[in-house]
Amino acid sequence: MKAVILGTTGYTGQVLLRLLSNHPKITRIYPVSSSIAGTPLLEFDPGLGNAILEKTKDCGNAFCTLDQAVEAQGDVVFAALPHLKSAQVCAPFFGQSVVIDLSADFRIKDHSTFIKAYGQEPPRPDLLAEAVYGLAEWNRDQITKASLIANPGCYPTASLTPLLPLISQGYVAGDVIINAMSGISGAGRKAKENLLFCERTETVNAYSPGTSHRHCQEIQQEVSLRTGKAQQDSTVYFTPHLVPIKQGMAVTTTCQLNPGVSDAEIAQAYKAAYQDSPWIRIVPAIPDTSQVRGTNRCDVHWHRDGDRIFLMSVIDNLYKGASGQAVQNMNIRFGFDERTGLPEHGEV
């Protein structure tokens, strides 16, 4: 199979390049760069292994242009581009290849919600109906048939994974309070003064609290789908924090349970939702981001305190939060085992 990566020099693009170079079903890779086409891959990233050389022969082992990639007619295109830019760059691939978009351009279905989150109209409203939200464990059947997959945001993936089994069973009453921590690679590779080492080391802060972060709209959309309530009546509150680690995301979600929900029912809800999901693990102790770093796993722990439940989840924002889930979605779409080409063990 031939794979195209758009935005290869970004963080998620670089992880995609590594994952696809080890993926047994991918034979050719077209690594597009709008900024450094023609530059040898190993000059840009000497950490890449030899497998990449075999698979990028068509581009002379260098970054290629968008035109070269369009001509190659890839089976699958991964768009690792900024939101509000991605849909436009992907245009030549729609109808030609399966497009897996890591940006937010196709995640939110409702126009006014998209405008609230991103400050402007969705860039391709004509394609929103056919775009499948790629939260892999919840939309497998649709992903199997999709030609456009909207890979979820990293915060929504880490928040929805522990929440949806309980929401879907109708066990949750009242507000859902989500507090999340992200490593700095979550903000992408583009140089920003406020993300310099000296600005971010030894310090932590919250930002965009309550319902003001764009990912709150994405989380609310998926929760509303399962509760049947209108999105404006959703009571999800989401507050992210930036912590001084390179990659990793830890989320704590607090909910009130409906009267009479037992521990056994909660355990059963998680079992039913995830027993056939190789990348979700319900763990007996509060998880650390280090245990999922470099893997596609989301580890979840729950703690009951009277009628409150506390859900602790961890992912690697660049893997399950982005490129790993994108490859998982490709596996589902093309009928491969969901685990194919994805690392199982965390780094020591």
Ligand SMILES: NC(=O)C1=CN([C@@H]2O[C@H](COP(=O)(O)OP(=O)(O)OC[C@H]3O[C@@H](n4cnc5c(N)ncnc54)[C@H](OP(=O)(O)O)[C@@H]3O)[C@@H](O)[C@H]2O)C=CC1
């Ligand atoms: N970082 C994360 O943890 C996560 C990221 N995402 C999403 O995935 C997408 C890619 O993220 P990430 O890899 O972190 O982003 P980066 O900022 O690290 O990389 C984006 C890449 O897009 C290309 N690009 C093309 N046009 C532009 C432009 N106008 N401005 C900036 N870059 C441009 C560049 O690559 P080139 O020069 O090679 O073309 C650039 O390196 C984004 O939509 C992001 O929101 C989703 C989940 C998690």
Ligand SMILES: CC(=O)N[C@@H](CCC(=O)OP(=O)(O)O)C(=O)O
């Ligand atoms: C730390 C940081 O800045 N995180 C980003 C979200 C991460 C991301 O890339 O957003 P998507 O998942 O929507 O693509 C933010 O808060 O906007």
